[in-house]
Amino acid sequence: xLNSDSLAPLCLLPPLMDNxxxxxxxxxxxxxxxxxxxxxxxxxxxxxxxxxxWHRLAIETADALAACVAQNGITVxxxxxxxxxxxxxxxxxxxxxxxxxxxxxxxxxxxxxxxxDDFDRCVIIDLRLAVGRDDSGAHVFSKSQIxxxxxxxxxxxxxxxxxxxAMSFPxxxxxxxxxxxxxxxxxxxxxxxxxxxxxxxxxxxxxxxxLLQGQGDPEQLPDGIIVRLDQADxxxxxxAQQTGLLRxxxxxxxxxxxxxxxxxxxxxxxxxxxxxxxxxxxxxVDHWCDDLVQELANPSEATAASFGYSSRGIVITSESxxxxxxxxxxxxxxxxxxxxxxxxxxxxxxPEHRLGSFDPMWADTLRxxxxx
Amino acid sequence: MTHQRPVDPRKPSPAPATEEVAEYYLxxxxxxxxxxxxxxxxxxxxxSDATWPQVHVSGASGQSSSLMRLDHSIVLHVDGNLGDYAxxxxxxxxxxxxxxxxxxxxxxxxxxxxxxxxxxxxxAGAAMVGGTLAVYGSAGPRCGAAMRGGGIFVKGxxxxxxxxxxxxxxxxxxxxxxxxxxxxxxxxxxxIRGAAASLAAGVTEAPLRKREQLRLGLLLINASIRGDATExxxxxxxxxxxxxxxxxxxxxxxxx
Numbered sequence: 001x002l003n004s005d006s007l008a009p010l011c012l013l014p015p016l017m018d019n020x021x022x023x024x025x026x027x028x029x030x031x032x033x034x035x036x037x038x039x040x041x042x043x044x045x046x047x048x049x050x051x052x053x054w055h056r057l058a059i060e061t062a063d064a065l066a067a068c069v070a071q072n073g074i075t076v077x078x079x080x081x082x083x084x085x086x087x088x089x090x091x092x093x094x095x096x097x098x099x100x101x102x103x104x105x106x107x108x109x110x111x112x113x114x115x116x117d118d119f120d121r122c123v124i125i126d127l128r129l130a131v132g133r134d135d136s137g138a139h140v141f142s143k144s145q146i147x148x149x150x151x152x153x154x155x156x157x158x159x160x161x162x163x164x165x166a167m168s169f170p171x172x173x174x175x176x177x178x179x180x181x182x183x184x185x186x187x188x189x190x191x192x193x194x195x196x197x198x199x200x201x202x203x204x205x206x207x208x209x210x211l212l213q214g215q216g217d218p219e220q221l222p223d224g225i226i227v228r229l230d231q232a233d234x235x236x237x238x239x240a241q242q243t244g245l246l247r248x249x250x251x252x253x254x255x256x257x258x259x260x261x262x263x264x265x266x267x268x269x270x271x272x273x274x275x276x277x278x279x280x281x282x283x284x285v286d287h288w289c290d291d292l293v294q295e296l297a298n299p300s301e302a303t304a305a306s307f308g309y310s311s312r313g314i315v316i317t318s319e320s321x322x323x324x325x326x327x328x329x330x331x332x333x334x335x336x337x338x339x340x341x342x343x344x345x346x347x348x349x350x351p352e353h354r355l356g357s358f359d360p361m362w363a364d365t366l367r368x369x370x371x372x
Numbered sequence: 373m374t375h376q377r378p379v380d381p382r383k384p385s386p387a388p389a390t391e392e393v394a395e396y397y398l399x400x401x402x403x404x405x406x407x408x409x410x411x412x413x414x415x416x417x418x419x420s421d422a423t424w425p426q427v428h429v430s431g432a433s434g435q436s437s438s439l440m441r442l443d444h445s446i447v448l449h450v451d452g453n454l455g456d457y458a459x460x461x462x463x464x465x466x467x468x469x470x471x472x473x474x475x476x477x478x479x480x481x482x483x484x485x486x487x488x489x490x491x492x493x494x495x496a497g498a499a500m501v502g503g504t505l506a507v508y509g510s511a512g513p514r515c516g517a518a519m520r521g522g523g524i525f526v527k528g529x530x531x532x533x534x535x536x537x538x539x540x541x542x543x544x545x546x547x548x549x550x551x552x553x554x555x556x557x558x559x560x561x562x563x564i565r566g567a568a569a570s571l572a573a574g575v576t577e578a579p580l581r582k583r584e585q586l587r588l589g590l591l592l593i594n595a596s597i598r599g600d601a602t603e604x605x606x607x608x609x610x611x612x613x614x615x616x617x618x619x620x621x622x623x624x625x626x627x628x
Contacts, residue, residue: 110518110537111480111499116441116461150520150539158539158559165556167537171517172457172476172495181475185437185457188405 005270006236009359011371012277012346031282033124033194033259035223036187041123041194043102044073045337046282046344047272049289050198050226050263051106051132054082055148056297057313064316065296066092068329069289070102072337075282077104077126081113081149091322093121105193107186108132109167112141113149119190127179127186129207130200130228131168139166176210180220187219196261198226201234201242205249212253224259224281225250239264240278241365247279269336273343277354278366288336292329394418394425400452401431405438412444420445424466436474439467456493459486462503475512478505481522494531497524500541506595513550516543519560525595532569535560544591544604554607562607563588565599571607578606578613 031046049069054062063083066076070092084090093103105122107114109129119125134142140163141149150158158164173182179197186195199207204227215221227246229239243262250258262275263284272283295303296314306328307314307321316325348354356369363370398411408429415425425446432438432452439448443463453471460479467486475493478486483503491509495517502522513531516524519538525546532550535543538560548566555572561584562575571577580588580602588601608616 112518112520112539114480114499116443116463116480116482119441119461146539164539164558165537167518170495170498171514171533171536172479172498174475174494178475181436181456185440185460185476188437189440189461191406 003268005268005274006266007240007271007274009236009357009362010240010274010277010366010368011356011358012274012343013348013353013356013369014346015348033223034257035194036218036221036256041192043075043123043282045075045341046276047073047285047337047340048075048077048104048261048282050077050104050126050228050284050286052077052082052286052289053293054078055142055145056293058310058315059083059085059148061296061314061316063090063092064322064325065292065329066090066103067322068326069292069333071326072330072333074285074289074333074337075102075104075124077106079106079113079149080115080118080121081151086151104196105190109170110141112146112164119186119193122190122193124224125186125190125193125195126226127170127182127195127197127222129169129179130198130231131166133166134163138163139168140164141166176207177214179211180215180217183215183220183222184217194223194259196224196226196259197222198228198263201227201229201232204242204246208246208249209253212250212258218256221254221256222258224261226261226263226284228263230263230265230284230286237362237365240274240362243275243278243280244366269339270343272340273347274355276344277347279351285336288333292332393423396425396427398427398429399431400429400433400435400438405435405440408439409442412442412446412448415444415446417445432469432471434474453490462486472509477507478503481505483522491528492526496526497522500524510547516541516560519543523591525591525597527595527597529566533572535562536572542587544588546597546599554609557609559612560609563604564607565604568607574610575607576610576613578608578616580604580606 031043033041066078066083070076080090080093083092103122104124104126105118107125107127131139134140142163146158146164152158173179183195208225229242247260250260259281261282262280266287275283299314316322356371357363358371360370398408427446427448429450432450432454434453434455436455437457438454440460442465445464447466450469454473456474457476457479458473459467462484463482465484469488472490473488473492476495476498477492478500479498481500481503485504487506489508492507492511494512494514496511496515497505497519498517500522501520504523506525508527510528511526511530513533514536515530515534516538517536519541521540523542525544527546529547530545530549533552533555534549535557536555539558541560543562545564549564549568551569552572553568554562554575585601588604592599
């Protein structure tokens with residue numbers, strides 16, 4: 001984890017000196033999303049794990065980790081094929097055993113690995129319009145990724161056991177302006193979910209306007225927008241600026257309040273809280289959770305000694321190992337989550353009095369109070 | 373054969389005796405999508421060796437996202453045209469649509485069959501996993517995009533980028549194809565009777581082998597299409613063809 005805030009020049013402002021008492025904001029222990037029909041979806045926290053590299057873990061371990069992270073209030077993105085082999089069920093997706101579990105369903109343009117049942121056990125469908133990259137940087141899915149999704153045998157691997165190109169837009173949608181029909185379809189496939197669209201940052205403002213202004217029916221609008229700010233190498237100031245700008249673009253382009261979720265890359269709890277103050281409704285904490293994957297995939301001696309080690313890395317199969325994992329994940333995430341929640345409680349309800357900076361360039365660029 | 377026409381279309385009649393075929397009549401004009409799905413789900417299952425119940429759906433007039441996620445052993449006759457994403461993510465159902473259909477017909481279907489008598493829009497059979505999609509007119513661009521299995525048969529022409537990103541299955545084109553046929557395609561065989569405006573980089577025409585002639589011939593018979601399998605040409609990824617030619621003794625070829 002990072003030790004210092006990238007957004008350190010930004011200050012969450014305390015109350016004015018002569019203000020004797022400012023009531024604390026309620027803790028964001030639940031996060032409401034208003035859908036197109038005004039129904040509400042409650043999430044435990046405004047934190048999510050956008051793009052977990054599940055294929056790097058043994059499938060049992062991926063399932064157990066998803067459940068543990070969700071137990072800490074973080075919404076987790078996964079296909080059922082990411083977490084359970086064909087014919088078996090996922091403990092994470094078994095809502096009865098994990099009442100706090102919340103899942104985002106990544107609906108990629110290619111839909112590799114997607115099953116019809118995936119639409120049943122999710123609270124958010126993430127209609128992905130941002131093409132991903134594998135470790136090499138190419139717009140492809142790696143061999144291990146595609147094998148996890150399609151579950152073919154070693155003797156008959158997809159693409160002969162090599163990578164598969166990734167798409168950038170659903171092939172059954174004619175244009176961005178026609179995306180509304182796809183959104184309506186997803187609403188019908190998963191009637192109780194909220195529909196989000198996730199975009200790359202490069203032309204996000206223009207694309208959000210096209211997406212939101214091109215739809216005639218409110219049902220055709222997504223309930224929220226996710227922007228993958230991590231895809232561009234933004235400076236901290238640019239990250240803050242983009243978050244504030246996108247908030248304004250969404251608010252101006254749509255008559256009803258839409259969620260803005262951001263995927264900022266490596267951040268601290270302080271950065272996450274400042275992004276909320278800048279206008280994000282939820283923040284991706286992939287950096288925090290990917291560290292857990294890294295440790296389970298390539299365990300240190302201490303971790304291997306605790307969980308046991310096999311040729312597939314750490315494999316969580318027993319109930320005792322699950323409990324051990326739960327404790328380890330909570331011990332790792334809880335300090336960051338607690339700090340984030342504490343900082344969020346201190347955010348002034350009035351956007352004008354939330355943030356300031358001693359750095360004139362930051363203050364002027366973000367149009368916030370210049371301090372000092 | 374009995375012809376049951378339930379008074380309340382939401383409550384289908386009980387299953388008939390074994391040798392009889394039950395028929396049900398539902399209307400898209402009278403029922404919401406959810407009510408229609410519920411009505412179909414209530415149709416009693418028949419033994420696996422019995423003739424499947426026949427369900428007649430009227431009132432199709434271009435509705436989008438219709439008749440999705442059905443998983444029932446029935447024959448569904450839909451009279452009219454449907455809009456985008458019809459019959460998406462279905463399993464087992466044998467569907468016959470008398471008219472045309474919009475974009476994304478049969479998206480993600482797992483098994484069963486869909487027969488569209490007229491035309492289909494963009495992305496027909498996108499991401500389908502199994503089963504058969506037959507379009508007796510023409511299909512738009514990106515037909516069979518990202519398909520993962522099953523078979524698509526288009527009697528007429530298909531648009532640009534047919535089979536883009538497909539990783540399994542078979543596409544049969546009775547007419548011509550547009551630009552970049554087979555772009556980024558893996559593990560997929562395309563049979564085409566007409567001409568392609570262009571083949572994508574990485575795919576090539578390959579000889580039609582005896583086994584493919586048989587496979588294709590059966591498909592044409594099943595689809596009630598006149599013609600000989602030898603009239604078709606086979607388009608495959610170059611890497612797949614090279615692996616095919618070098619396969620003798622090679623168990624796990626890496627195509628790249």
